[in-house]
Amino acid sequence: MTPEMMIAAPGTVYAANFALAALALGLSNPPRGTLLRRLLIGFGLTALNILFAHVTDFDINALYFPTLVFALGIAGLILHLICDMPAENTVYFTLHAFIAGEFSSAFSWQICLFLLRRGLLAASPFRLNLLCLLLSALVLAGLGFYCSRLSEEHAHFRADRKTLVSTGLTVLGIFLFSNISDVFTNTPFSGNSAFEINLIRMLADAGGLILLEAARSHRAEVQRAAQLQIMDNLLQSQYSSFKTSERSMALIHQKYHDLKHQIAYLREDAHSPDGLAGLDRLEREIRSFEAISSTGNHVLDTILTDKTLQCQQLEISLTFTGDGRLLDFLPPMDLAALLGNLLDNAIEHVSGLSGPAQRWIELSVRKNAGFIVLEVTNPAGGDIQFENGLPKSTKGDDRYHGFGTMSVRETGERYGGSAGFTLKNGCFTAKVSFAAPSA
Amino acid sequence: MPVIRIALVEDDISHVQKIKEYLDRFRTERGLAFSVRVFNDGEDITENYAPDYDIIFLDIQMRFMDGMSAARLIRKNDPSVTLIFLTSMSGYAIQGYEVDALDYIVKPVSYELFARKLERAIDRLRSDSWYSVLISSREGTVKMPVSRILYIEASSHQMTYHTKNGSFAARGRLDDLEKELAPYGFFRINRGTLVSLTHVSAVRDGCCVIENEMLPISQKKKSAFMEELTKLL
Numbered sequence: 001m002t003p004e005m006m007i008a009a010p011g012t013v014y015a016a017n018f019a020l021a022a023l024a025l026g027l028s029n030p031p032r033g034t035l036l037r038r039l040l041i042g043f044g045l046t047a048l049n050i051l052f053a054h055v056t057d058f059d060i061n062a063l064y065f066p067t068l069v070f071a072l073g074i075a076g077l078i079l080h081l082i083c084d085m086p087a088e089n090t091v092y093f094t095l096h097a098f099i100a101g102e103f104s105s106a107f108s109w110q111i112c113l114f115l116l117r118r119g120l121l122a123a124s125p126f127r128l129n130l131l132c133l134l135l136s137a138l139v140l141a142g143l144g145f146y147c148s149r150l151s152e153e154h155a156h157f158r159a160d161r162k163t164l165v166s167t168g169l170t171v172l173g174i175f176l177f178s179n180i181s182d183v184f185t186n187t188p189f190s191g192n193s194a195f196e197i198n199l200i201r202m203l204a205d206a207g208g209l210i211l212l213e214a215a216r217s218h219r220a221e222v223q224r225a226a227q228l229q230i231m232d233n234l235l236q237s238q239y240s241s242f243k244t245s246e247r248s249m250a251l252i253h254q255k256y257h258d259l260k261h262q263i264a265y266l267r268e269d270a271h272s273p274d275g276l277a278g279l280d281r282l283e284r285e286i287r288s289f290e291a292i293s294s295t296g297n298h299v300l301d302t303i304l305t306d307k308t309l310q311c312q313q314l315e316i317s318l319t320f321t322g323d324g325r326l327l328d329f330l331p332p333m334d335l336a337a338l339l340g341n342l343l344d345n346a347i348e349h350v351s352g353l354s355g356p357a358q359r360w361i362e363l364s365v366r367k368n369a370g371f372i373v374l375e376v377t378n379p380a381g382g383d384i385q386f387e388n389g390l391p392k393s394t395k396g397d398d399r400y401h402g403f404g405t406m407s408v409r410e411t412g413e414r415y416g417g418s419a420g421f422t423l424k425n426g427c428f429t430a431k432v433s434f435a436a437p438s439a
Numbered sequence: 440m441p442v443i444r445i446a447l448v449e450d451d452i453s454h455v456q457k458i459k460e461y462l463d464r465f466r467t468e469r470g471l472a473f474s475v476r477v478f479n480d481g482e483d484i485t486e487n488y489a490p491d492y493d494i495i496f497l498d499i500q501m502r503f504m505d506g507m508s509a510a511r512l513i514r515k516n517d518p519s520v521t522l523i524f525l526t527s528m529s530g531y532a533i534q535g536y537e538v539d540a541l542d543y544i545v546k547p548v549s550y551e552l553f554a555r556k557l558e559r560a561i562d563r564l565r566s567d568s569w570y571s572v573l574i575s576s577r578e579g580t581v582k583m584p585v586s587r588i589l590y591i592e593a594s595s596h597q598m599t600y601h602t603k604n605g606s607f608a609a610r611g612r613l614d615d616l617e618k619e620l621a622p623y624g625f626f627r628i629n630r631g632t633l634v635s636l637t638h639v640s641a642v643r644d645g646c647c648v649i650e651n652e653m654l655p656i657s658q659k660k661k662s663a664f665m666e667e668l669t670k671l672l
Contacts, residue, residue: 321526321543323534357551364543366535368672370641370648389666413665416642420670425555433669435642 006194007182008201009109010125011058012050013132015071017101019046020137022075024144025093025100029083029154038082045081049074072098085157092159095171096212100143102178103205108135110202113195153220156227163219167212174208231407238340239333242299245306259286295324295365299335304363307343314351315359318343322365326372329437330415338374338411341404342430346378349428353381371417371433380428391421391428408432442472443561444491448484448509449477449498449525454546458496461553468554471561481509490517494560496544499526510538521560570623572616574600576609583607585623589649590634591616601652624671626664629657636671 008014023042031038049071056063058071076094083090112132115121121128159167181190181197191197263279270276295301304320311318327335346361353359361378385392390405408430409419416435421428445462449455455477466473478484481497481504495513497506510522524535527546535543541563542556572588574581587603593613600607617627624636628647632654639647642665646653656664 319545321524321535321545357549360549360552369639371669371672373669373672389663409666412669413662418662418665418669420666420668422670425558427555431669431672433665433672 006113007197009105009112009132009136009198010129011056011067012053013108013129013136014101014105015049015053015058015067016046016133017105017136017140018071018075018097019049019078019101020140021097021100021104021143022078022094023082024140024147025097026079026082026147027144028147028150029079029085029089029093029157030151032082032084041081042078045074045078075101086159088159088161088164089157091164092167095164095167096216099171099174099205099208099212100140102175103202103209104136104139104143105132106178106198106202106205107139108132110195110198111135113198117195153217153224157220157223159219167215170208170211170215174204174211178202178204178208227406231410234341234404234407235333235337238337238344241306241340242303242332242336246302249302249305256286295320295322297324297327297335299330299332300324300327300339300365303336303339303343307347311347311361314347315356316347316350317360318363319360320363320365323367324365326365326367327374329372330434334411334414338408338432341408342374342376342432345404345430346376349381350378353379367436370436372436374432374434375429377427377429380423380426384423384428386421386423389421405430442474443564444493445473445475446484446492446495447475447477448479448481448495448501448506450479450501451498454498454525457547458553461548461550462557464550465554465557480504481506485509485512488513488516490520492517492520493564494521494523494557496523496525499524500528507534507538510540514538521563523556523560572619574607574609576607578607581607585620585625585635586637588620588625588635589638590632590652590654593631593633624667626660626667628660628664629655636668639668642668 019042023039023046026038026042033041052070052074053067056067058064058067072094075097076090079090079093079097080087083093109132112121112128112135115131116123116128121131177189178201180187181200184190185192189200191200260283263283267276267279270279295304300320301324304318308318330338343361343363350359350361358379358381361376364375366373366375390409405419405421409432412419412432412434417433419430419432421430423429447455447458449458459475459477462473462475465471476492480501484495485504497510499506501509506524506526510524513520513522522535522538522540524540524543525546525548526543541560544553544556571582571584574583583600583602583604589601589603591613592599592601596610596612598609598611598613598616600609613627613631613633617625617633620633625633626636627633634647634649634654638649640650641648642656644653645658645661646655647664647668648654
């Protein structure tokens with residue numbers, strides 16, 4: 001082994017590390033397929049990467065860049081195959097895998113160099129390669145363990161184009177800094193011996209990795225906060241629309257009673273049969289304002305009345321069955337947001353369908369075993385896609401929609417239940433469960 | 440599928456006519472066999488009630504005995520019959536859960552909606568005797584309808600089926616059973632337990648309750664378990 005070859009870990013180790021780092025980072029994202037399948041894909045493609053690097057002799061030579069691109073392509077392919085996430089995220093985590101792989105290779109190589117210098121290791125290339133590979137695999141296993149604990153954080157993580165550009169530039173900077181000694185031996189930042197050169201590389205990669213992780217965790221935090229904010233706004237707007245209809249209904253109710261008394265008063269003075277008939281008709285007509293819904297739960301009544309009127313205009317039949325009193329344990333804020341979300345989604349969906357056979361919504365409240373169940377069923381036009389068990393928003397930009405259903409599930413979970421969405425026989429059903437309060 | 444025995448309790452002749460038409464149409468479309476009996480009041484069906492029906496459609500508003508009172512009396516003698524209420528009042532509270540009603544139909548009803556409700560009721564009738572697994576234990580092989588299985592426990596290569604007919608020990612792998620039984624509402628709540636979601640009566644202290652047995656749900660499965668359970672409630 002010549003000294004020039006010693007300045008960096010063997011190319012095959014790098015190739016293996018890029019692929020393994022991708023596998024490790026993949027564990028932090030929504031999985032595609034079983035763990036066994038993911039591991040098989042990860043290790044299989046790692047083997048391919050090692051083989052390719054071995055054939056092209058991945059080192060500073062003419063084939064260096066093509067091999068690097070191939071190795072990173074494989075890392076990206078691993079992430080694509082084992083994770084269920086958008087293409088931007090795949091690119092984002094491939095960039096991370098690049099620096100993580102660089103670091104683990106440099107770190108392990110530094111240990112090998114140290115052992116070599118101390119004479120604790122024979123300078124056999126095969127043994128060195130193997131030891132370096134094993135050490136770096138250990139480092140990446142640690143990374144994999146760390147990543148597997150982040151999956152919750154990444155369930156709704158999105159890397160946008162701006163993020164990709166800034167991450168790409170950061171990665172380029174780290175890469176240039178860490179490899180400067182390979183190309184220019186005579187700068188203030190270049191090392192002389194293999195030990196020094198690799199140490200510089202390792203430190204640059206370690207710093208870079210910390211930088212990337214700090215940026216990632218900050219980004220995840222900001223996105224989470226933004227999502228909570230959107231959910232909160234949704235809740236507030238549903239609640240305030242409930243308050244508005246509550247007020248207007250109280251007003252209508254009061255007017256109705258005033259009118260009823262006035263009719264009774266007029267009746268005493270009316271003598272002609274025409275006058276009496278007119279009063280009868282008036283009385284019949286205003287009766288529809290008395291109380292459109294009386295389910296036993298005030299919030300449900302208000303929202304149901306409001307939505308029934310809205311549905312009448314859209315020629316949708318909205319029916320309710322069950323006992324509203326079962327929902328009395330829910331605070332008005334939660335119930336208003338829940339019903340508003342579910343019914344708004346149903347109305348929006350059904351109003352896009354044609355034909356009276358398709359324009360209906362059924363709402364019911366039941367008790368089943370130890371659970372209270374709130375159910376909304378409506379015909380489903382076409383195919384509805386699901387993601388994480390939640391129906392995918394049909395409103396295009398999925399970064400801002402779909403929070404309605406997310407908040408529905410969150411509400412169910414807060415009260416010891418959950419939410420389930422199913423598509424069966426052309427009907428879409430949303431069910432929300434709550435643990436029945438002990439009487 | 441044997442003849443499905445249906446009772447219709449309804450005092451409005453025009454509704455009786457309409458629902459009989461719907462039943463006829465459903466029968467021809469699906470190639471099923473129905474027997475239909477009509478009663479004009481709650482009193483008529485509850486007097487000398489015999490548990491001879493699979494599905495009973497019950498009007499809520501009737502002259503002498505309303506549907507809810509009739510349902511309570513029927514339930515006393517017949518805990519398993521499927522009850523579906525008919526009502527012309529949408530938006531009013533009905534205490535259907537007291538008598539374990541499967542569903543409600545708000546009149547006037549379209550054929551499509553009626554067919555959907557009937558389909559669901561028939562699906563449920565079928566699921567009771569629909570699919571069976573063979574349990575090979577030391578005492579011999581038992582054919583067990585999946586609806587009678589409460590949960591299955593596994594320890595190294597030994598499985599115990601806890602069923603409504605008692606417990607059976609058998610060989611096999613829980614992984615295979617999990618795949619086979621998933622379409623019938625079974626869920627793996629931890630490494631060694633596969634439960635029937637339809638038999639879960641409550642969830643508390645991180646356990647699901649099946650026939651007063653507390654079975655622990657692993658923390659990782661909790662959220663998915665609640666979701667699947669909710670779909671079947």
